[in-house]
Amino acid sequence: MNSIRPSAVAGSFYPAEAEELDALLDECFLSNPLGPRGAVEPEPFLTAGLVPHAGPAYSGPCAAHLYARLDRSVGTVILIGVNHRALGHNVALSPWNLWHTPLGDVRVDEELSCRLEARVDFLRPDEPAHATEHSIEIQLLFLQRALGEFRFLPISLARLSNDQCAVLGRALADSVETDAVAGKKTVILASSDLSHYLSPAETEELDRIALDRVLALDPPGLLEAVDEHNITMCGVLPTAVMLYTAKALGLKRAHLLKHCHSGHAEPMRTVVGYASVAIGL
Numbered sequence: 001m002n003s004i005r006p007s008a009v010a011g012s013f014y015p016a017e018a019e020e021l022d023a024l025l026d027e028c029f030l031s032n033p034l035g036p037r038g039a040v041e042p043e044p045f046l047t048a049g050l051v052p053h054a055g056p057a058y059s060g061p062c063a064a065h066l067y068a069r070l071d072r073s074v075g076t077v078i079l080i081g082v083n084h085r086a087l088g089h090n091v092a093l094s095p096w097n098l099w100h101t102p103l104g105d106v107r108v109d110e111e112l113s114c115r116l117e118a119r120v121d122f123l124r125p126d127e128p129a130h131a132t133e134h135s136i137e138i139q140l141l142f143l144q145r146a147l148g149e150f151r152f153l154p155i156s157l158a159r160l161s162n163d164q165c166a167v168l169g170r171a172l173a174d175s176v177e178t179d180a181v182a183g184k185k186t187v188i189l190a191s192s193d194l195s196h197y198l199s200p201a202e203t204e205e206l207d208r209i210a211l212d213r214v215l216a217l218d219p220p221g222l223l224e225a226v227d228e229h230n231i232t233m234c235g236v237l238p239t240a241v242m243l244y245t246a247k248a249l250g251l252k253r254a255h256l257l258k259h260c261h262s263g264h265a266e267p268m269r270t271v272v273g274y275a276s277v278a279i280g281l
Contacts, residue, residue, distance in 0.1 A: 004105065005096040009134045013055040014141065018102045025145045028060035029068060034260055035061030042071040045280040047176075048188045048246040050214060050239055051142075052274035053081070053135040058265045059193065059274040060142070065257035066189075066276040067146040075184045076109045076151045077143055078172060078245075080238035081135035081191040083158035088128030091168070092156040093117060095125040099154070101137070103144045109151040112175055116153075120171050122164060129156040135191040135235065157237045162223055165237065169219070169244025176249060190242035192235020194273030203261050206231045207273040214277055215254045219243035246279050254279045 010016040015024060030038045049066050052059035083092070093113050098105045117123055130136070136154045143150060160168070176186045194207040210231050213222035219240040226236045233239070246254075255278050261271040 002098050003096045004098045004100050005094065005130065006100050007102065008132050008137055010102055013134055013138065016102055021102050021141065024056050024060065025141065028056055028064040029145065032061040034258070034264055035064045036068045040065070040068045043069045043278065043280065044071045044073070046070065046187065046278050047249060047251055047281070048242055048279040050190050050192060050242065050275060050277040051139060052193050052276070053138045053191045053235070054193055054262065054272060054274065056138070056141065058262045058272070062258045062260050062274040062276050063142055066278055067142040069278060070146045070187065071185070072147055073185050074147055074150060074187050076112060076153065076179065076186045078153045078155070078186060078188040079136045079139050079191060080155045080157065080189070080241050081133065082235040082238055083129050083133055083156045084135065084234065085132070086158040087132070089124055089126035090157070090159040091123050091164070092126035092129030093123060094130055094154045095127045099137070099140060101140050101144065103141060106140050106144065107151050109153050112153050112179070115175060116171055120168055123155070123168070129158065130154060139189065139191055157241070160237045160241070162220055162240070165219060165240045166244050169241050170248050172241070172245040173248035176245070188242050188245050190235060190238040192233060192239050194233050194275055196232040196234065196272050197270040199269070200261060200263055200271055203271050203273045207259065207275065211256060211259065211275055211277070214239060214243065215256060217243055217247055217251070217254055217279070219247070251279050251281060253281065
């Protein structure tokens with residue numbers, strides 16, 4: 001029997017009606033000057049990445065730069081999100097096997113979920129960690145547009161040590177390699193915004209410090225830089241896990257596709273930073 005997670009932020013972060021949501025996604029991918037404007041092609045070697053998770057009206061065009069590059073042969077997407085309210089278990093899988101959005105239902109890759117739960121002792125299904133969180137839900141809208149049919153594995157992170165980030169990254173990499181042997185293509189995405197509620201100049205400076213570590217594929221360096229410079233990057237732990245996974249997979253190239261902030265979408269004195277980063281062989 002299917003269990004369904006309902007949309008938590010439809011009608012607030014994004015339109016609850018499918019037609020209006022489709023129009024907003026069209027704008028993100030095709031017409032917004034901050035987006036790719038339909039000018040990019042899928043990249044088969046794209047295996048990991050960083051995407052923002054604010055409302056699509058703000059960060060959607062930035063996120064579309066990565067999603068427009070996803071190859072439609074991708075069968076499973078591992079989505080590592082931040083648990084903003086730190087509810088429930090610190091490192092949580094989905095207790096539901098379907099997630100609902102206004103665009104339809106998306107199935108969780110239950111085989112992959114069970115495999116990881118058996119291997120990583122601090123990972124388990126948990127409802128409170130996911131029920132009201134938006135950082136993974138937002139990504140499903142773009143994946144539904146970019147891929148159509150796919151399965152996904154949501155992992156919500158609240159607290160995690162550097163060593164645990166490395167352990168989880170290694171386990172994810174092994175699972176991706178196992179699926180590749182079976183002919184299944186998997187992509188790993190970290191959901192994170194960057195600096196929060198600073199001036200545009202401060203946002204640019206601090207975001208660049210964090211992005212330099214992301215582009216260097218340096219997860220411990222990212223964690224250290226965020227701590228040392230007090231960078232309010234909400235998804236630093238998901239990003240560190242994604243980078244450990246990328247390194248374990250032998251990925252070598254990271255490319256900054258887009259860096260912008262909320263003030264580019266709507267005039268404001270303090271802004272939130274966004275970036276899309278693609279990582280591959």
